Amino acid sequence: MKKILIINSSYRKKNTFIVLQNIKKVLLNYGYNIEVINLKDYKISSCHGCEYCIYKNKCNIDDDMEFLMTKLQECDGIIIGTPVYINNMSGILKTFLDRTCRWFHRPVLEGKPVILVATTAGSGLKNTFKSLNEGLVQWGVDVVSEVGRTISNLDKEIEKKEILPFIKHLNTDGMSYRVTMKQITTYQVQRALANNIFELDKNYWKEKQWIDKVYYRTKKVGVIGKITGSLLFNILVKNIKPVVDKRL
Ligand SMILES: Cc1cc2nc3c(=O)[nH]c(=O)nc-3n(C[C@H](O)[C@H](O)[C@H](O)COP(=O)(O)O)c2cc1C
Structure with a gap:
């Protein structure tokens, strides 16, 4: 059974979480094994900037990052949700991405499908997705869709075009996906x-x-x-x- 990891990077279980849950509901119909994690439940320290991980392939900081990075490696597909903060991703998500820096040199997630999710009061969806894409392209993953919602349309049904590329990618082992x-x-x-x-x-x-x-x-x-x-x-x-x- 394919494993899907859903990551909520809001401190709250509110707007972003609601959209992630709506996506989860759709995906459950396809029989996937789905795990939802909230980054705020884990200890994720700021990167110390030593670049030790780049040279030695491991990090000196003792927190939950290795555990979370293993989770990402073990799943077949990833869904990452963030609230828009100052027209960009949440701080905790950026901190999390910074800590995966060694993967920018030595990718380990190549070819996994990813859905990006962002919620906002009104502005910043485009920039948030752009920023996330710029980072994740270096993980080697395939960002197959972006699901953006504002607080006025949070409950809008998940559209086929938002979810089908992910399912198709999972079912064809990525062979349906055209590299950009x-x-x-x-x-x-x-x-x-x-x-x-x-x-x-x-x-x-x-x-x-x-x-x-x-x-x-x-x-x-x-x-x-x-x-x-x-x-x-x-x-x-x-x-x-x-x-x-x-x-x-
Ligand atoms: C620190 C902070 C910064 C925010 N920045 C923006 C912003 O730049 N543009 C915007 O439209 N909404 C902004 N918002 C509103 C949130 O993006 C919006 O309420 C989001 O859906 C919250 O998601 P959550 O319920 O999952 O935390 C901000 C909210 C906070 C707390």
Whole structure:
């Protein structure tokens, strides 16, 4: 049975939680095993900025992040909900994302489908989704839909177009999903960095057999994507050089 992880990143179980519950109700009809977690129930400390996780692949902070990151790895699909705070995601969600920084170098969630959910009094949905997409593209996941609600239409039924791409993705193991140009270009940057900068990343990308590929799953990339991806990688690999941080 496919496992779905729903993450509520509001401190409250109110607007965002209601929309997440509405999505859960629809998904239960498909027989998935669904777990809902509220980030506020876990200890998630702010990133200390030491970059230890990037170099050593583990974090020095003793809190619930490793537990939560394992949960993300173990599920088949992810739904992330946030209230709009100052036209962006909630602070706790940003803190959570910061702490997954090592995945930006060495992705572990590639190919999992994701639905983004955001609720707002009125403004900021577009920016919140943009911000989340910018971050999550580096996890390697496939953001298949965005469900935005304002406080005046919280109870609006979940539309087919908001949920079906997720179900289709789960049922076809991602084969129904067409990789976007943004995903392809981000992948080239990560691939070139892995190739040129950190040995740990390079070994990981080689082990995963990604270092010579134009995307994690080459067969889902169209011809234009393949050509653009290869060209971009060749340019980046010639130009990206290690930068010495003179302050260290
Ligand atoms: C700190 C804070 C910042 C907010 N910022 C915005 C905002 O920028 N734009 C907006 O339209 N609503 C804003 N809101 C309203 C919330 O986005 C809205 O009420 C949301 O649905 C709350 O979700 P929740 O019930 O899941 O916590 C803000 C609320 C709070 C508490």
